[in-house]
Structure formats: structure tokens, C-alpha cells
Amino acid sequence: MIGGGFMGRTHSNAYNQVSHFFPELAYRPVLQAVCTRSADKVRAFADQWGYQATETDWRALLRRDDIDAVDICTPNDTHAEIAIAAAEAGKMILCEKPLSRTLAEGHRMVEAVERAGVPNTVWYNYRRLPAVTLAKQLVDAGKLGRIYHYRANFLQDWTINADLPQGGTGLWRMDVDAAGSGVTGDLLAHCIDTAMWLNGAIRDVSAVTETFVKERMHQLTGKVQPVGIDDACIFHCHFENGSLGLFESTRYARGHKALYTFEINGEHASIRWDLHDLNRLEYFDHRDESVVRGWRSIHVTDGDQPYMNKWWVPGLGIGYEHSFIHQVADFLKGLETGQSAAPTFRDALQTQKVCQAVLDSAAARSWKDTGVEGKVG
Amino acid sequence: MIGGGFMGRTHSNAYNQVSHFFPELAYRPVLQAVCTRSADKVRAFADQWGYQATETDWRALLRRDDIDAVDICTPNDTHAEIAIAAAEAGKMILCEKPLSRTLAEGHRMVEAVERAGVPNTVWYNYRRLPAVTLAKQLVDAGKLGRIYHYRANFLQDWTINADLPQGGTGLWRMDVDAAGSGVTGDLLAHCIDTAMWLNGAIRDVSAVTETFVKERMHQLTGKVQPVGIDDACIFHCHFENGSLGLFESTRYARGHKALYTFEINGEHASIRWDLHDLNRLEYFDHRDESVVRGWRSIHVTDGDQPYMNKWWVPGLGIGYEHSFIHQVADFLKGLETGQSAAPTFRDALQTQKVCQAVLDSAAARSWKDTGVEGKVG
Amino acid sequence: MIGGGFMGRTHSNAYNQVSHFFPELAYRPVLQAVCTRSADKVRAFADQWGYQATETDWRALLRRDDIDAVDICTPNDTHAEIAIAAAEAGKMILCEKPLSRTLAEGHRMVEAVERAGVPNTVWYNYRRLPAVTLAKQLVDAGKLGRIYHYRANFLQDWTINADLPQGGTGLWRMDVDAAGSGVTGDLLAHCIDTAMWLNGAIRDVSAVTETFVKERMHQLTGKVQPVGIDDACIFHCHFENGSLGLFESTRYARGHKALYTFEINGEHASIRWDLHDLNRLEYFDHRDESVVRGWRSIHVTDGDQPYMNKWWVPGLGIGYEHSFIHQVADFLKGLETGQSAAPTFRDALQTQKVCQAVLDSAAARSWKDTGVEGKVG
């Protein structure tokens, strides 16, 4: 584990929990070592989460023989360097999303892991919430028929205050150099990942971005500096299957803490989901008898629904953190079968291509092709 | 029309509207005359609603030859006297609910209309909201299978303020002499009417009532007097079909303006409804495929759903007032066929019996039989 | 009244109802005459709605001296000709939306009514739903602070069936010659009207449209012909106040009968609304105490909320048709004060400009300026 921030916690929890709830797996993660830059912090983190050793230099971590897999939870600007070195060191890699700051970095990372032949995955965790996985099953089973529309948004409101600084501890997501972009890479990347998994390749995009607060004090320099990230991003697009897509993300939607929603409208049926009520999937089937036709509110907590035979009993919900536990479980199962669990670095690169096209489109005020084709894993 | 208050308005609107939306009916109401005690008020009311004549003495109204039907919208303490006189005068009668203050009055009223052989109905209007009528159709079609549970409540919050006076204009519902009871006759009577229509006879009841504000100024006397009505009433019961019932009503449920809800749980399916979102019926069918099973939110606005072919297009809702229009339409259709539209005075008497048993049970702190049996119309 | 279709019914109902619920108005509409092309149909319509005379030629109607105001409820391709003639005849005009098929027609219509000096309005009725008017009051009172985002959609699903014909009776909305456009003029026009009323001018747009079913049988010709209308339309935009807008409309969103929703996100507060639950407004105020902060579900049925002192009591909802009654009431009040009730033809022309820019943008795959500036009435 490299990094001890918010994502370091979610992943550490997943490694601890997976064996309790997926005892049948052949592999069990061992929390060998954690690395953060601060010696004090890394000890406390290791103690809290049960890591057996600590490092303060990630290169040292990569040199250790007792490490089989590396989890990269550091800011976006370090993903490429660490991942490439880890691949060269022959480690399996689990990398936080987005894959990289830039498309160029992403390409090099994919090359590195594929050349090294190491199992790899990127933490687009929302796929593994049971309701979202159920959506995937329904789409793949053809229940929706031809798809006409896909829409998604990810709305937050935590940066409205103009006095919030940018950059530095806890706020690197506000700093374009560390993050690569604003809501596009942080939030829309999740929406794009889910969308292409459910509905196939996004072919072209037309986007607009906005930075509402133009200058903020930078925590590292202490100076008021221009804000380089996008505060909000909207785009529409064509999917390869002919459906229209509509995506929006912002950190200026007062009242929404983390409203990730998506909806798919098909010829026969529609599906929608909302992160604020994450155990529920809504489903409308036009083939239902007409007088009793309506959106069904499915509480996805039954044993025959994805992942839920591992948890409690019908009606008793799980939370956000469980998406990470499921991803570790699928990754470990992938090791048994020899198949990397999706999304791999290559899959995540497709999302990166769309993100880049979105940013380019917004800058050029014109449509951009994404270059993505075919099935996205 | 006798009475020019809130209910006078809802009924007058219904008489005006029915011909616009049910043009196929053989009979069309003519607004011949309206009667209220105040000469000024009655003129304004007649002018607003299109009545051709006015009276200030209901006996004078009953003596008119140009009147075929009488609508009684006066406080509860006058229902019996007016209805019996109207029956004797050979008029059709449409009487506001509850039928009467007391069971004894109710018996005399039923006798009067049946002896006179005049068409008669009581304004338990909620039955005629499309979503509620759809519930009836689903129950009657056997979709629910054996019924286990029926629960309903009617919650309001308008009398919490202890400074609100009792009795007099606009507040006769607070005066036990005028109203007969508090929430039991005013609100629970609606719930009981719907319940027995949907689920059959209520056999016995165990109730509790409460008067939270014990004394209020009486508008007519100007004095602070004990409050005689029930502010809140709860009861559970057995239906004849073996299901359990649970009913609650209060005017002290902060946050609920007029929350009338009911839910029925059957072996195969369940139904629930809420007056605050009156165009919607929720329906759960256990026979749906398990992974996509959930409560369906049915927006009851399609042409194949009850009454809705008379209104707009799918998705465009109607309101509270439409329940009255539908009741007039059904009453007029009943005249064509010679069948009084339910609920008749006799049907409403069954509801009255349950209300009486509820009040008696609360007073005696023991179970009481209702004496109701068989199908309630 | 010219036209006896769906909108002819909603408007006729409004004229009948307004005097019952707004008795204080100085003017009361008299249903003098109705005109449709079919002699049989027009008689039945007049009889149902209480019109005193009938015509089958709208020019004859305009020649009548006993007519002060003309209501245009015919297909879009007739609006310009009738409205201009009516203006020349000195009649007040109430015209169905959209104002016109094309911007050129719209300009000529505005000129005509302004030259004639006749009171005029366009039936963008949704503004007058109490919850929507309340939203306007909250925005105008500054409760939201600086606005960051406006999003709206209008989703339907009634044309998914590829066997549905285009054009002719009941289906002129599917025929580009009669309608001018598809969802853009029919549905998005409503969203744009509300948006500019609430949030000011839309400055530029970037749009995409799609026609999913490329050919349909035309009812008038009996032949399979290319479909000229847009089945779906999405656009994003900048408002003059710096906020971002996002709009979507389609008739291919399975499960949505008529889902018109909008949401506004401001610095301090946010608002959202949904036509399927039209009596409710949701409101989030960040200034609420933090631990009990949340979206408020406001049931807009109290006497101190817009228009609701005219109707029933708190908790008892109204429906779609009431928006038209309120618009007539405001129009009549405008006659008293000498001020045309918004939206006037000139206001509706601004919406038309945005619609045109949207269609142009989609065709050209590029951003388009709308030319709209300043406050929209």
C-alpha cells in the first residue's frame, strides 16, 4: 500500500474484510507493508490497519521481496512513475483512478504492465456495488432491448466556498498539476467507466467546462493563484451503439454531497440508480401489464442478487466501502483463473481517452472523436 | 345545495364540471338553487357557482318543485333532520359524510330514504380517486390473494395550537355537539369506508382516543370550555376475512397536512397509496422475477386506468376535486341504470357502526363488536 | 376558440373554471364561439363546453363582432396566419405554444400584435403551477444567491413504437411540416420558457439531435416517408448570468410519460421540481443548521403559497389543468391593469430564438449564439 489518505483507508479496509466475507477464495491478502511520506503518520496508519511493516520511500517498498502486489493510492501525478516502476519490479498493481493525469502517461502505464505481464486493475469501484452490477446483468441479458439514452451525473457541493484553498494536503484534487483535471478526472471518470461498461464505447463528445472561482490561495505557495481545474463539466456524446449520452459533473451543486446517478432507457425497459440510496435499483419494464406498470424500486439485498449472498439477510443494506471489498474479491478470483479483473489498465485507458476528448472539446468548443472502439471491459 | 362552506364548493364544482368531462351521461345536473343561512353570503355563492336561485331556509328549498335532488353540506348535527325531511319530500339525496352524528340518527336516515325509495349517496369521495379505484379493481381481481393486513391513517396537524378556539364558523368540527366526534367521524370515517369497500366488514375493534388540549375557548359562547372531541384515535381490528386492521387518525401529527394513506398486504401482492401524491399507486407483486422484484410506482394517468380516459394524457395528473366529479358522474350513471351509486346511506351506516364501536371501545377500554357483516357496498 | 383538440379542451376548461375560483376578477370570459374544420365535431364540442355558437372557418370567426379575444389551439403551421389576421381584426390573442414553426413567422407575429396593440399571451402554462411560481418567488427573493447550474429535461416515451404513423389527426406533432420541429418545439420550448423566466437569458447553445426511427408511414399520404422531426434533443448552454445550463428532451425514454423536471443550484440554496408530482417543490438551504440540513419536500398546497388560497385546504392537491386556469386568471387581471400577462408574444419569441439556435447548432455541430439578451418576461 502506497498512500495513507482517504483511499488508503478504503483499500486497507477491503484487504482486511475480504477474507471474512469471501472465505472460499484461494488467495488471501496479507498486509505486508504500507508507505507514506511521513514517518509518524505511516506508523499510526500501519498500527490502525494491521500492516506489518512501514516505509517512507515507495522505491524501497518496491524493492521488498515480501511484496507481491502494490496498491497505488497517491495523488494522480505520481501514478505513472510508481506504476511503471512497480511493473518493472514484477509486482501486481492495483491503482487508484483515474489511471493517469494525461493520456500520454496512461499509454506508458498500459505498455509497462502489459510488457511485464503483471495482473493489474484500476479502482473504478462503483461497478461493484450490487445494484450497479445487477444493472450490468440486466443489460447483458438483453432486457432493455435497443438502447436509446444513457445519462449520468456526479454532483457535489464542497468547493463552493471561495475561501477554500487549492493544493496541498487534503486538497490536491483542487490543484491541476497534481490532479490533471478537476471534476472530469475525479468524478466524470467514474461515470464514463460505468457507462462504457454498461453501454459500450463512446465515439465522440461535445463538452463545456467552467471554473466558477477563478483564483484561490494555494496551500503550498501561500499565494493566490489562478485555478487550473474544471469546477464543472457537461458533455453529450454518441455511443457506438447509436444511443445518445449526457453527462454532467460539478462541485457547485448545492445540496448534493455525492450524487452519482445514472439512467439507461431502452426499447423495452429502463434502469436508474442513485449513490445516495445505493442499495436500490429502479427498473421499469414496458412489458408489464399496462394498468400496473411502473418503476420498480428494487432493494438489492437478496441472496440471489450480486454479491449479496456474502452479507446479511434481505432488507439489510451495505455501504460504500463494500464496493472495494468486492473489487478485491474479484481481483483475487482473477488470480485463480488467470484473468485480470476488469477494469484493467487497458480498460481504464479507454476512459482516459474519453476524458481527454472531453477536455479537448471544451477547450476547442467543438466535437471531438474519442478513438474508443469496441467492447470496453 | 344546502350549505355554502368548503364542501359546498367542492360539490358545486363537481356539478359544474361533470358535463364537460362526462358528456355521454343521460342526466346533467342543473344548479337550481342554493341555500345558506346568510342572505348576503348565499347570493355571492350563487353568483360564483352559477345557481339560479337562492334560499335561506332549507325547508323552503325542500318545498320547491323545481328541485329533484338535494345536496346536504351542512354540519353533522343537521344531516338527520334535513335528510329525513328531504326523503319525505321525495328528493334524491347526496349527503356529506359522515352520515350522522350518532348511530341512532343514522338508522333513522336509512329508514327514511329506503321508505321513500329515493336515490341516495354519501360523499365518501376518496373512493373515486383513480388510484384508489384501481386498488379496488386489483383486489377484486384477486391479484393479492388472501389478505393478511390492512393499515390506514389520516394525519393532520392543524389543531396543535392551543389558542385555536372551538365551535362556530369554520370550526364546528372542533365542537362535539355539532360534529358528534373529532377525528373519528371526520377522518377515520374515510379510512373505514375505503377499508370495508376494499377488504370487507370490520368485525370488532379495540380503540384508544385522546384529547391533548382539554379546554379551548368556544367561539359561540366566548368562554373557555372543555373540549369534547377526540383529537386522536387509534384502533386495531379484525376483518371478517381474517385479516388484521390498524387505523390511526390525529390532528397532532406535525408535518402532515392531510396524509391519508392505506396499505394492504396479501399473500401474493401488496398495495399502498398516499393522498399527498394522489395520482400514484404503489404495487408489489411477489410473482415478479426475483432479481427485479420491487414496489412499482404506478402513475395512474393512462386512459386504461379508472376515469382517466376522461381527462388529459398520460403523465398529467388530476387533483383532489376530481374525486367529487367522479362521484357525481357515477351517481348520474346510477340514475340511468336505476342503481344507487355506492356508498348509499345503508353503506355509510356500516361505517357509522364501526365509528360508534371505536368510540365505545375507547370509552370502555375494551374490545367491541361492530355488528357489521357481509359485503359493504 | 379555434381548434377543438387536446389543447382546445384544456383552454375551454380554464375559461369555464376561472370565474368559479377567481370571482373577484373584473372580467369574466364568455364562451361566445368555437371553430373547428368539421361541422359535426364543432357542434359536439360547443355543446360539451358551453360555447354559444360555432364556426368551421376561422376567418368567419374573426369577422364576428361579438368576439373580443381569440384563442389559437391549432397545429403550429397555422399559428402565424391566424394570429396575424386576428391582430389585424383587433382581437386579443391567446396562442398555444410554441409561438410559431420558424423564427421568421415569430417575428411577423410579434410585429402584428404590437402594431395592433392587442393584449396577447402564449400558453406556456407550466409557469402557473403553484410549485413553479413558488420557485420563481424564491429565486427573485435572492434566496439562492449566485446561480451556478440550471438543468431541465422533458422525457416521454410514446413514440418508441416504430409502427406509429406520422402526421394527420392526433399525430401532427410527428410531422415536421405541421410542427416545425419535434421535441425541441414541443417539449424543450416549455423547459426553455421556464428557464429564462427563472434564470434569465440563454446566450449560446451547443446541441445534438437524433431521429431514432428514420421512416414512418404518413397518415395523410399513406406512404412510408422520412421522418423530419427530432426524436430527441440535448443541449448545454451559458446563461447571461454566468451559470451553465443543461437541457434534454426525448420521446424515447421508456418509463417516462411526461417527466418534466428542472433544478437550479445556487450559492446558498437549490430548488427542484417534477411534473409527475406537481404539487411539490424540493428546496435545499445550506444556511439551515448543519446536522438537520437536507432537501425539503414542500407540499405546495397552503393558502400562503401561489394561487392556493383559491382552491382547497392544505394537503389537497390540484392537477395539470389548473395551470391553464391560473393563466387565464392572470390574463384577465392583466386586462384590468393594462399589462399583458407574461409570456407575451415578444417573450415567447425569445424562446423561439433559443429553439432555432438549438436546431441550428445540432445541424452544424457547433456552438450558436441565440441573440437573446436581458430579462425575459
Add this chain to the structure above:
Amino acid sequence: MIGGGFMGRTHSNAYNQVSHFFPELAYRPVLQAVCTRSADKVRAFADQWGYQATETDWRALLRRDDIDAVDICTPNDTHAEIAIAAAEAGKMILCEKPLSRTLAEGHRMVEAVERAGVPNTVWYNYRRLPAVTLAKQLVDAGKLGRIYHYRANFLQDWTINADLPQGGTGLWRMDVDAAGSGVTGDLLAHCIDTAMWLNGAIRDVSAVTETFVKERMHQLTGKVQPVGIDDACIFHCHFENGSLGLFESTRYARGHKALYTFEINGEHASIRWDLHDLNRLEYFDHRDESVVRGWRSIHVTDGDQPYMNKWWVPGLGIGYEHSFIHQVADFLKGLETGQSAAPTFRDALQTQKVCQAVLDSAAARSWKDTGVEGKVG
């Protein structure tokens, strides 16, 4: 840990997780040993959850010196014997709810732990869901003013199938000898615990119970035998503070997997909560400005809301299992301060008294006093 069923899993998870999320606690649980009757099963369970040793005889477990605390997760008919023995052995005790099958057992258990002076608690876990704890804080802060109404229900539907057997593995809750009662002890006990914690003592009750399926095959005997448990239970009651209570529980409410809801109506404000959307609390405050007054939907995931500074970031929900983690955390904190975490055995005995009065009332068809008085911890 004694018992390796469903509750054994929830508690074991809590012991594992508490140190990860509450690292500041002075005490950390060590999973010393687990005991179940089957030697095979106990080894697998220990391996899965990290217990260091196993036992198949709970008396052996109690004899171990390396055990400080005992967790009782066995069927209800064993609680008293084990708890009393554990108290005599000087162990701290965490006992599954309900405390006991009968009131007599409960009294002996309370005596035993109080005589031994051992820290003790009963797993009424729902109190520790953040939204429920927030409700407690709001009530205690006086935000609601005088309370008028409390209503709660716990609805399930898993025993509707008449072919489901009773008794034996996984089904002891259906066997009156093992469980003591049906829904009253299993589900209503939760509702009663929360209710008295939030709203004080329940003074008297009037109840009805029903057993819809009268006979079921017993798994242990292989014979069809009368069903002794209550399938459904409804009661109303008076709280000591003068408010009315209404409670319902059933396993025959088709469509409800585990619908635990409660609502409190006070003079100034109301609160409601629903287990199916457990991160949310709804709150209505009459003191809000009238035109924007409505139920607030509070997503209880912010750092200033109960327990949530231990988890993720605003908007990201937690699940059912977290209630147990919180209870362990509070228990461990109680050890630091020397105060047993509520509910203690004595607190749980008050709930037991109400359950007993409910069952007695249903049997006698009359009101019963509970004997509970004063504040319930």
C-alpha cells in the same frame, strides 16, 4: 463468542472492525475463542473470523482464564443459563436481544450481572445507526417540544409460505419453545427499545396477535405441529409523557423485507426513519418559514453527525453492520469510563416487561400495565 449463526457473524465483524475505525479506544477486542456445538463448523468459523481457539461446550469457554468477555449469540432459550453462568464466572457479557424468553428469566439475569458487577449490554443495535442516534440527539435537545405521537413498525414477509417448517437450524425463531415468542420478541422488541430510549417509558398497552398459519412441520420432530409463535402483533399504548404509541410487526407484509420505521410527532417538529434507507433521517420543523416548510431529507453522512467522522466523506453511506461496530465502540469506551453502555441488562429488562404486557394483553383481550417507569437507559 458463543454461537456461530447470523448474529455470530455480525458481532465477529464488529470486533474485527472496531479497532480500524475507532483507533483511539483504550481497549481493543481480541478474538480469543469461539464456541458452537459442531466441531467442524466451529473450526471454519474461527478460521474465517480470526478466532484463536475453539470450543464446543460453552461451559468450557466460561472456564477459560484468557476470556474477559462473553458474547451470547445463541437462541433465546439459552440466554439465561449462559448469562447467569458467565456472570458467576466474572465475565463481561454482551448478549443478543431479546434479553430472555420470559420476564422471569430476565429478572434472574439482571440480578446475576448486578450481583457479579460485570459490565453488560444487550445488542439492540439499531440505536447506533447514525440517523437513529441523531434522532435521539434532536429529541434530547428539545427540538420537538411536547411529544404527541410515536409510531413504529417492523414488517417482514419471509414466513408467508405455509410450507416453511418451524424449529431447528436456521428456523428456531419459528419455534415458541426456543424463541419465547414470534415477532413480539424478535422484531417489536427492537421497536420498543428504540421507542423507550427516545420517548420514555411505556405505561400500558392494548394488543392483538395473530398466527396466520396455524400448523407447520417441525424440523426437529418431523411432525406437523401447532405453531406457538405470533406471526403478527399490533399494539397501542400510552407513554409516561402522555403521548400515544402505535406499534405493529408482522412477517406477513408482502413486499417488506425488513421495513423497520419509526416516526415521532412533537409540538414543533417531527422525525421519521426507515431501515431500508438507513442513512437518511427525515425531519420536519414547523418553525421553518411557512412557504418553504417541508420534510427535510437528511443524508446522515457528514462528519458532524453521529459516528460519521469515523467513516468516509459526506454522501457515502454505511450499512446495517455498522450499528454493531458502533455498539462495540461504545461498550469499549464504557469500560474506560466505568459506565456500562446502554442498553444494559436492566434497560433491556424494561423492554422485556413491555413485551410481556403485550403478549398478556393479546391473550386477555384487555389493557395491561407494563410496570415500567422513569427514564429508560
